[in-house]
Amino acid sequence: MAVNIQGIGAVGGFGCGVEALRNALRQGSVPPRQVTLEHPGEAGEEFPAYLAATGELERFIPKRELRRIDHFSKMTLLGACLALEDAALLDGDRSRIGVVVASGYGPLKTTFSFLDSYLDFGYSCSSPTHFSNSVHNAAAAHVAMQLKLTAPNLTVTQFDMSVPSALMTALQWLAEDRVDQVLFGAVDEYCAVLRYCRRQFFGAGEQGPLAPLELARQTAVVGEGAAFFVLARPESAAAYGRIDGVCLGNHQRRPVRLPETDGLIVGADGHHRCGVWYQQVITGRQVAACAPVYGSFPAAAAFDLAVAALALRDGNLTVDEPPGGDGQAVDVSRLACLKFAAGGEYGLIRLSR
Amino acid sequence: MTRLAPVAISGLGCLSGAGMNLAENLETLFAGRRYPRPPVRFSTDHPVSYPVLELRSEFTLPLDEQELTYARTSQLALAAALEALADAGLEAMELQKKRVGVCIGTTVGCALNCDDFYRDYKAGSMPELAIIERFLRSNPAAVIARHLQLDGPVQTVVNACSSGSDAIGLGASWLRAGACDLVIAGGADELSRVTYAGFSSLMITDTGPCRPFDVRRKGLNLGEGAGMMILQKSEDAGPQRERGRVLGYGAACDAHHLTAPRPDGAGLKQALREAFAGAGATPAQMAFVNAHGTGTPDNDRTEGRVLREVLPGVPYLSTKGYTGHTLGAAGAIEAVYTVACLNRGEVPASIGFVDVDPEIPVPPVIANTAIGGDMALSQSLAFGGNNAVLILGKGGRR
Amino acid sequence: MSVKEKLKKVLIEDLNLEDLTPDEIDDDMALFGEGLGLDSLDAVELVVVVQKHFGVEIKDMEEGRPALQSISTLARFIEEKQGQ
Numbered sequence: 001m002a003v004n005i006q007g008i009g010a011v012g013g014f015g016c017g018v019e020a021l022r023n024a025l026r027q028g029s030v031p032p033r034q035v036t037l038e039h040p041g042e043a044g045e046e047f048p049a050y051l052a053a054t055g056e057l058e059r060f061i062p063k064r065e066l067r068r069i070d071h072f073s074k075m076t077l078l079g080a081c082l083a084l085e086d087a088a089l090l091d092g093d094r095s096r097i098g099v100v101v102a103s104g105y106g107p108l109k110t111t112f113s114f115l116d117s118y119l120d121f122g123y124s125c126s127s128p129t130h131f132s133n134s135v136h137n138a139a140a141a142h143v144a145m146q147l148k149l150t151a152p153n154l155t156v157t158q159f160d161m162s163v164p165s166a167l168m169t170a171l172q173w174l175a176e177d178r179v180d181q182v183l184f185g186a187v188d189e190y191c192a193v194l195r196y197c198r199r200q201f202f203g204a205g206e207q208g209p210l211a212p213l214e215l216a217r218q219t220a221v222v223g224e225g226a227a228f229f230v231l232a233r234p235e236s237a238a239a240y241g242r243i244d245g246v247c248l249g250n251h252q253r254r255p256v257r258l259p260e261t262d263g264l265i266v267g268a269d270g271h272h273r274c275g276v277w278y279q280q281v282i283t284g285r286q287v288a289a290c291a292p293v294y295g296s297f298p299a300a301a302a303f304d305l306a307v308a309a310l311a312l313r314d315g316n317l318t319v320d321e322p323p324g325g326d327g328q329a330v331d332v333s334r335l336a337c338l339k340f341a342a343g344g345e346y347g348l349i350r351l352s353r
Numbered sequence: 354m355t356r357l358a359p360v361a362i363s364g365l366g367c368l369s370g371a372g373m374n375l376a377e378n379l380e381t382l383f384a385g386r387r388y389p390r391p392p393v394r395f396s397t398d399h400p401v402s403y404p405v406l407e408l409r410s411e412f413t414l415p416l417d418e419q420e421l422t423y424a425r426t427s428q429l430a431l432a433a434a435l436e437a438l439a440d441a442g443l444e445a446m447e448l449q450k451k452r453v454g455v456c457i458g459t460t461v462g463c464a465l466n467c468d469d470f471y472r473d474y475k476a477g478s479m480p481e482l483a484i485i486e487r488f489l490r491s492n493p494a495a496v497i498a499r500h501l502q503l504d505g506p507v508q509t510v511v512n513a514c515s516s517g518s519d520a521i522g523l524g525a526s527w528l529r530a531g532a533c534d535l536v537i538a539g540g541a542d543e544l545s546r547v548t549y550a551g552f553s554s555l556m557i558t559d560t561g562p563c564r565p566f567d568v569r570r571k572g573l574n575l576g577e578g579a580g581m582m583i584l585q586k587s588e589d590a591g592p593q594r595e596r597g598r599v600l601g602y603g604a605a606c607d608a609h610h611l612t613a614p615r616p617d618g619a620g621l622k623q624a625l626r627e628a629f630a631g632a633g634a635t636p637a638q639m640a641f642v643n644a645h646g647t648g649t650p651d652n653d654r655t656e657g658r659v660l661r662e663v664l665p666g667v668p669y670l671s672t673k674g675y676t677g678h679t680l681g682a683a684g685a686i687e688a689v690y691t692v693a694c695l696n697r698g699e700v701p702a703s704i705g706f707v708d709v710d711p712e713i714p715v716p717p718v719i720a721n722t723a724i725g726g727d728m729a730l731s732q733s734l735a736f737g738g739n740n741a742v743l744i745l746g747k748g749g750r751r
Numbered sequence: 752m753s754v755k756e757k758l759k760k761v762l763i764e765d766l767n768l769e770d771l772t773p774d775e776i777d778d779d780m781a782l783f784g785e786g787l788g789l790d791s792l793d794a795v796e797l798v799v800v801v802q803k804h805f806g807v808e809i810k811d812m813e814e815g816r817p818a819l820q821s822i823s824t825l826a827r828f829i830e831e832k833q834g835q
Contacts (some may be wrong), residue, residue, distance in 0.1 A: 008550075040477035068611075068792070069768040099606070106511070108465060114551065115468050117799075119475065123399035128795040131551035132612045132736060136463060136511035141737030144608040150620060153606035153739055154519065155511045157463045161494060165508045172526045177355050178627065193474060200482050221515050251770045253449070253504035343499070345507070400808070554811055557793050571811075602795050651791075 001175040003231045003240035005309045009082025011292040011320050012225025013050025029292035048208045050223030050295030054078050072107035076139035076187045079226030084301040085229035098151040098179035099140050102166035102186040104159050106136040146234035151179045163301035164347020167212020167246045185228030186299035212268040212289035213324035215279045220270030223295015227302035241312030244350040252344035263317050265304050267339035269296035286319040301339045302321045308335045354429040356633040360525040361590035362582050362597040364441025366433040368677040369578030370406025373746030382701040387675050389562045389574050403558040406576035407676030424491035426462035430541035433579035434497050441583040454505040454533035456524040457494040458516025458540035459681035466547040473679045505533050506672045515735035518684030522602025524584050540579035540685035563648035563673035566717050568710035573647040576677020580685030597692035598746035603627025607738030618659035621740040636664045641700050645734045646671020649701040657713030670717045674704035684733040691731040695747040699723050754826040765800045778823045807832040
């Protein structure tokens with residue numbers, strides 16, 4: 001069943017809100033921030049990262065209410081509030097709006113803050129507040145509590161496949177009439193430990209600039225953020241076009257079948273181990289790859305979806321052929337978002353006007 | 354919510370502190386035995402020792418060298434999945450011809466709880482990434498899909514303690530939507546120092562064996578394990594292969610508090626309504642309820658009240674005394690038990706219960722009890738206010 | 752710094768009550784519900800706060816409940832334990 005996109009909320013390295021994302025897309029890329037490392041092994045070293053600011057959340061939720069809410073959940077809440085605002089649903093009955101949150105890694109910083117509490121002070125000082133905020137569904141729970149969303153609430157984690165996997169379930173909730181709308185989104189956060197791991201894995205490859213269509217080269221730049229959508233059944237009004245379906249599989253077992261005439265947005269984000277799969281299926285084809293606007297992280301697949309939704313509303317998309325060049329705008333009325341994981345797992349989301 | 358087509362359960366698998374497979378689990382339950390003891394697989398400097406229910410023996414799996422390095426949660430998931438496949442009479446090769454989905458609930462299985470690595474990192478050394486690589490390889494749903502070389506949708510549900518119930522309900526939806534020919538659904542979680550520290554800090558763990566619904570209950574015992582089901586469309590499974598049925602699934606969120614259930618149980622009641630509507634069933638048709646029954650004062654009070662109001666006169670029990678609270682696996686293990694008990698026509702005593710709590714006037718079953726009927730209900734309440742309810746049916750094959 | 756003053760300071764810091772100053776917390780103000788507005792999760796976090804900053808253990812909530820009424824009752828509990 002197709003569903004309509006009624007609203008979008010996004011916060012990331014490009015700024016806050018769907019118009020900030022649109023402006024960044026028009027420019028083609030956003031300069032990441034330079035972060036200085038503090039870990040003794042790499043102290044003083046600088047590296048780029050796409051980081052999200054959540055100050056605007058106070059426009060929606062009183063500061064006191066946020067006292068136990070960490071950065072991960074704040075990004076989630078902000079994305080959710082912006083999407084509801086965009087869909088004009090901030091006021092009124094929200095009792096049949098379901099919540100589906102996808103995250104590749106969950107609340108990393110708080111996971112480590114909890115470990116800090118007992119590694120620093122002993123097990124009897126383990127912090128219950130950090131513990132309960134370190135579970136993956138804490139962010140979805142805060143969204144439900146703050147926005148009084150009592151319908152079904154789901155958090156999914158599947159690394160790079162988190163977004164298409166969670167979307168599949170969101171679509172089925174609508175098909176089974178469990179909810180009238182789904183607040184669907186994805187979130188991931190940066191933390192110093194993640195940066196340490198990525199540096200050990202990828203070495204100097206993390207210095208940027210991100211060149212997503214140079215598929216054989218490691219050019220990923222770490223990022224964070226949240227992107228949310230209000231999805232509704234086909235009889236509703238669509239502000240941004242509609243999602244026709246999502247398909248998940250493994251390209252190694254059964255090759256993905258790409259729609260031949262649709263515009264294509266690929267989730268290539270500078271990871272060469274995923275790049276090999278894109279190489280196999282997009283050769284000779286013009287595609288859009290927008291990671292230089294928000295960085296490389298699992299939840300960024302939801303930003304690709306936001307790009308698709310905006311392109312459908314505006315009627316055009318800027319595409320390129322590997323290894324990337326100046327890009328040109330083409331008319332679009334049908335689009336597909338393709339995301340590969342390193343093992344050949346793929347998610348394909350199809351959209352139309 | 355409209356009425357939904359039933360989905361066939363063609364295989365069951367389960368391991369926990371009560372046994373290494375479903376048959377052993379049932380033997381332990383109906384013999385009224387349980388084995389809580391201080392944790393063996395890890396230690397802490399915590400001044401108080403809380404009993405847990407660990408697996409009582411090592412499990413053996415036909416895994417290659419690399420697969421043996423998967424995190425314990427994923428190995429538990431795989432063990433239960435293989436048992437369920439064998440129970441369904443399905444060979445791995447047959448699965449590769451079908452579009453098979455995997456939907457697994459967990460909590461520990463997806464958390465970067467690598468405290469050894471992190472201790473070294475904090476100390477300023479440059480720890481190796483072996484633990485991180487293991488984490489990245491060990492997503493439980495991905496592990497099952499990889500081991501069986503599947504190419505369908507894969508989803509790890511992280512709804513805290515209702516994850517296992519949710520995963521089964523969602524897996525059934527995938528089949529109805531035609532997204533898969535077959536779904537491996539369930540939950541898995543290992544005992545970990547991190548959850549042990551976390552639940553102790555919340556002061557909801559009992560220093561003795563847990564006492565669900567008892568007036569003197571002090572908290573839960575943690576446990577570990579996995580429960581898995583093979584789900585198929587009824588017409589594909591055929592009545593002779595049906596071990597049971599998924600008839601209804603309801604979910605709702607309290608939107609009340611991060612760790613405490615809503616005292617009036619509004620979310621649980623909403624989830625129950627959804628489940629009944631989806632199954633086209635009434636509360637009076639339920640043969641019994643496998644309650645969440647963790648043994649914490651708040652959970653059992655809320656649950657007890659809702660059971661009395663919505664399912665008056667329906668016998669209920671908690672199996673947490675036998676298994677401990679297995680978190681993301683709990684809903685799945687209990688769903689497996691529910692189907693097995695329906696088929697057997699009998700439920701075990703709700704172990705740990707002795708004296709009635711005036712706030713929960715109707716006690717759980719106190720002895721092994723014969724039950725009639727062909728439908729029963731299993732429910733889970735979770736951190737974050739999630740409530741998930743499954744309505745399960747008896748199978749043609751017992 | 753008195754036990755009460757230190758309690759107010761660590762309460763604000765560890766429970767992230769940054770919108771409050773120590774002067775705004777009354778010694779006899781109820782910590783939970785009406786009053787400071789803390790909840791059950793804050794209660795168990797307070798047990799850790801007391802352990803961490805005062806070296807005083809609260810074994811369980813039966814022991815904790817009477818102590819966790821107000822700054823005054825908690826300070827008295829801490830002083831008694833420290834004196835033992």
